[in-house]
Amino acid sequence: MRANVWSGRNTVQVENVPDPKILNDRDAIVKISSTAICGSDLHLYDGYIPTMRKGDILGHEFMGEIVETGRGVSNLSVGDRVVVPFPIACGNCWACRHELYSVCENSNPNAGIAEKFFGHPTAGIFGYSHITGGYAGGQAEYARVPYADVGPIKIEDDLTDEQVLFLSDIFPTGFMGAELCEITGGEVIAVFGAGPVGQFAIASAIMLGAERVIAIDQYDYRLQMALNRAGATDAINFAEDPDVVEQLKELTGGRGPDAVIDAVGMEAAHGHGALHAVERVKQATRSESDRGHALRDAILACRPAGIVSVMGVYGGLMDKFPTGAFMNKGLTHKSGQCHVQRYTKRLYEHIRNGDIDPSFVVTHRLGLDNAPDGFETFKHKQDECVKVVLKP
């Protein structure tokens, strides 16, 4: 089959590889109809996530049709149309029983490697380095889905691929980012980053009852999408004025947002030239893995006793974490890879009800063979790119 593989920093290529086969009873094989490039794939592309190997198939946002099931999979049949959550979760361990699927205790066969980096292993993830298991990803014609009796959600109506594909990751991820903010009505939420996850965090915060949602980004076209499509009430472009903390104060009568969502992660850009330059050098020389401008600003901007919700992906260590602000303001820090399986049914219902049409983020549609162009366009934000969908 054809598959998009990582072959070094800033290089992916579409190659012929063997077709996947069932390896365990609870596996299924999916013939992929649509697959997407995630912002977190850019961290792999840019070479900031360790334990990548040449030949790794990328991709953790995919859907398609079941073409084969293992003996242990009774809830799915050949021909079923499914969306596959990006974390691989067994459904049996203590974490899964508590709906904490992204920290499944069993699905990562490289637990020993993960322990070295994170203290504990976390769940396996499709196409996302060998710390998260070394699983082949879904930017391909077919994928093997382990624990297929737990993850995939059946799509049983005539919604298009683009309307349901993002149940695999970015819609639940944005939603969880908003849910962690403990919105009860009337809050002001600031969302750092108006990429795909940021867009869904904004839309979700509004759905959950926030009164105002402030989008922060350096690209006007993304802020326009946040305002016009996701439902943001205000926007801050830090390319125009880098003092985000001060602007957030102004917009909130000096209080600061009740909660802030980091939808940026480890490769934050920033208007403050000097600190950004220092961090670029540190990251390039691998003396710091995570550039933390967005998270620092989020902590400094958040109102005292507020919540900092981190959904952007970090991979290792960052310098100058503002511990003083964090402690003295009494902030609550919440984060995690999304427990996608916890949200799929609920969010599928929202899509079916017409509460949201997630396809609004799609700006680019390409054939799988053009995946390398898709990565370049997305990375450099060319052609007002927000989200790239690939068709095998």
Add this chain to the structure above:
Amino acid sequence: MGRKAAVTVNRPPDEVRQLWSSSGHRPQYIDDAEAAVTFKPAPGDRGTEIHVDLAESAPGGKLRGAVQKLTGSEPLAKVKDGLRQFKQHVETGEVPRSEGTPEGESLERKLKQRPAQPLSESEREKVGV
């Protein structure tokens, strides 16, 4: 160097103890090492803690002889692999396999991962899947 390893299995102690000594589940390496193994109920609803102490393995036990010489591997790491595989097998009914680690968690694979892409037929035969 640490000589102890532990894992918590999401099942009651009686069941874990029984499975530990059953032919289908017994972790071969830990068994061969003749290490001290203890089972404790975990707090709350968390199942059973299994503690392995290599320092208390029988003097002249097979571990210090043949097994270690043959593999040349770090014994504690292999004990940890065995504990994880036991947990995986008991809790999920199978040992998860990725394309990078098709045999399931193993010290050898941690050092030499396959690329994360499907195995060819001959590779699958070699791995036995």
